[in-house]
Amino acid sequence: MVLVLVMISVAVFLFVVEWIRIDVVAILIMVALPLMGLVTPKEAFCGLSSNAVVSIIAVIIIGAGLDKTGLVNNLVTPVLKIAGNSTSRIVTAISLTVAGISSFMQNIGAAALFLPAIQRVSKKLKIPMSKLLMPVGFSAILGGTVTLVGCSPLILLNDLMAQFNLKPFGLFDVTPIGAALVASGITTFIVLGRWILPQTETAEVVAESEAKDVPDDSAADIYELHTPSDYTHYREPITVGDLRERYLVNVVAIVEPPDYKIVAPPASMQVHSGVSVGVFGSKSAVIRLAAEEGLELKPQLEVFAEELTDQESGTVEAVVAPRSDLVGRTLAEAEFEGRYQVTPISLGRHDEIFRSDIANMPLRVGDVLEVHGTWKRLHYLHQGGGLLFTTPVEIEELKKDKAVFAGLWLAVALIMVIVFKINLSVCLMTGALGMIITRVITIDDAYHAVDWRTVFLLAGLIPLGMATEKTGTAAWIANGVLQAVGPTSPIVLIGVIALLATFFTLVISNVGATVLLVPLAINMAKASGLDPRMAALAVGLATSNSFILPTHQVNALYMGPGGYRSTDFMKAGVVMSVVFLVVMVGMMYALYGV
């Protein structure tokens, strides 16, 4: 038991400090447990073949298939038509849609899918992103509680309960509670949004900071300049990078003598005499550049009239995705400009916009990159760059013809679960296989889509849960907690369990919290006469109560584009967490008479 306690303490500590990646911690546990004799080797690796892990792989593949066909994107337009122009109706409509999708997809997948649409709505209807993103993000998280495949903790639940020989939950057993949580979450934002969201303050701050950066209040645009015939005489060579550094103006096209046009020239390219240069920047900065460098500012595009028109090229905003290779690296290290032949213009982080030396800034999840390039190059970036585009790329390669098959295989999986009551993992994997066979998604794309970090996290922590139970550690801790809490009614105990799960999910991952707390909760329930299934369910639901800190992937993703600060999440998150706990406990009381 002592060894298990040590293992748990070490795992929790490593999850909190993040010195080692959490999936590596899980693998460490997977290896350490059999070495310490706490589980058998077979038990140590049974997580990899568990229903939970197989289900999550299948859910991810199905989600990727839906994404590839644009099936989800097709929902956006009708939803927005119904919602009209009212902010609260738009928030409700999008939140409900995202919650519905999130009940069958990974939360982060659903959240990422809607980001471009939300950006468009924000721009079109002039609604600040900060008013839209947080409600939608929270709804994506809440949507994961609607079905048993909506989030990793619920997927794990049946596997963790199996060792206690408890009856597993069905796919839709949690739906009433989940639906109530989604409804209450959306209602909270509709009613209290004015007080808990950053409001137009964020918009004002953004506008103000942009005004500071653009003193003449001119938005950035494309301009064409011409260098004089003696530009390079009696001076050190001037490069594209030099102009960017000095004037915060980006050279997006240049002529290499005699007449070779280059779009997205590298920073090291020299600017020669007597050539045309296409730049992207604010008017005041371009005017300053022209004046100080002695360049002629043309009234309109001439040499690059074709290359820099909206049909051929443009600027997009893209968000650094959670699993992107760019996270933790700089654009220079990733050879971003050379690889994709696009020009990064600015980097947005929280409520700041950076324009200088952005190639050497380590990137984080949620950073917003403004990038200019030809549509062809931007499409290539979209495909392989690890970025979520919030502006649509003109050339989109969606397999729209496969949408029917994607929908069909999702339906097949659901029917197998509901009607034929086949094991969940088998049904989901059937759906995934069907998508692969009917070429909705290739097998390589399927492998690429799977988040192996989550897979190994699940697989690694399952044996820890087993060891906790096998050695009696769970029972021992449970008794300790019960003694501390004292004699209490079952509903209060559910509340205590939910609070513990809420706390742990904020400091360690939701999966880690679930694996550690389910055996504990079941033991507590058994000792105090509460239905152990209810205790487990409380853990499985409450580990989705991750709103106070932007640690959840969805919150981290939306933080940048929404211009949120951690304090914004704390404010709204505290309210949402309280609502969550009240509704969850209330529904469990109402439905199951706990």
Next chain:
Amino acid sequence: MTVITISRGSKSMGMAVAEHVAETLGYECLSRAVLLEASEQFDVPEIKLAKAMHDAPSILERLGHRKHSYVAWVQSALTRHAARDNIVYHGLAGHVLLKNVAHVLKVRIVASLEHRVAFVMRQENMSAVDAEHDIHKMDKGRQKWTKSLYGVDPTDATLYDLVLNIPRFDVKDAADLICQCAKLPQFASTPDSKRDMADLVQACAVKAALVDEYPDVAVTSKSGNVLVYCAAGDRHGRKVRSRVESLRQSIEGINNIEVHVGASPPERAV
């Protein structure tokens, strides 16, 4: 139009050479003036700065992070003078304080150990052993100081354009050689190099304004675009950001100022 920095090893008679060069070229000879200005601007007693910068590097060690402040203030004062061109600066670390500007001629005056020992023996009435011991101690201290503040060894010849061994040359010959090099077109200020100097002045001014509260920041400036690099940590970054915003008004010529948290500063950063 050149800026000449003359760095000297201890007891190597570099000051006489510096003064001769300044007289020959009609340049301003700086050493104390920079300290005076720094002391006035930043309200620090000149004697403290002088002792810290020239005579007793060990004092800087005891000051802890304040040594960075003193150096930043002197650097800011020095660059402001240097921006006027036609100066001869003789003092510690001029070659490092005025880095990356093309029209700065960096000279070091050295002397052989035997010569320096003989000089100290005469001046201080010491034995050869004591004189050598003193010189080694002073050299070590200077090396340590420069290395701890700038990560460079002042005896590394690659930091300079020219190193002259006194007394192989008399003061006049040494000064003539330096003057000839100073007149080379490569050391004449150009619009580009003047711009680099202006950038350095601005970066030093920003650094001097921040260094007391945030000793670890690094600053670059390019045509009024100032970048402040600070260590990772969002809270720390926010504090620096709010302090930096106030500098837009107080320091001239800033077009844009950004704080980059967690990014590595380039070599030219101050």
Next chain:
Amino acid sequence: MTSILLSSDDPQVAEDIAFRFAQGEGYKHVGLSLLSEIAKKHDVSEEKLQWALDGTGARKVSRKERDVLLSYVQAATLETLVQDRVVSAGLAAHLYVKNVSHVLQLRVLANPEKRLEEYGEQHKLSRRKAQKALEKLREERIRWSTESFGVSEYDPSIYDIVVQLKQIDTDRVLRIIRETAAFRGFQTMTYSRRCLQNLQLASEVHVALLPSYPAIRVKADGDRVIVHVKCSKRQKPQTVSGIKELARGVETVGLVEVHTVSDLRDADIGAEHTQSPNGE
């Protein structure tokens, strides 16, 4: 007339400047071509002499053999230097010609960026690897020069002038040499010539003695030679007579004084002696 000793962190740079100066000013150029004569005279391979002078990379000659080979080079170089109007590069003369006032010692540092690029291209290395390789070369040269001659080649105070080829170009360097050589302080005096001759005689005696007596210091003053040798009291009589015999075999040697010491660091280190390296 002044003699000029050139050295550089890039051997090719020193060689190039030495050649151009010699051609332009009518000086005698003494460089690596001297090694073939030395090799013939002492019946050693020219390649070994080059290794001994290079000092970088894997050790290709033993330390004892290196000292002997360097003593050959030293003696031959000093023999040419006494002739006046000589410019020498590549023979490490800047490390063993000390305190001779009419010898101008100049070190030229190559343009670091250019050197880095060229080195990287030549050896097909990335910029970072080329930088590391050059740094390693520098450390090896410092170790070699300190072991062989007791001074670091990278110490600027052992030279009269150090110039970096960043903004000062080669033509300017040539001009600096020309003008400095004309300074009064660099003109040949009777005394300075004598100092050089003493060095030369000491080096010749050193060559004669080194194979048999590796731990020695030799100093010369006119035709008088003073040898400090490390040996025990028991070996003293044989050692002294052996040294005297060998030393007198060198032309122009008159009186030979032999001092035996237990530690060579106790010996008086004058300007005109030739020393064996550290470690005694």
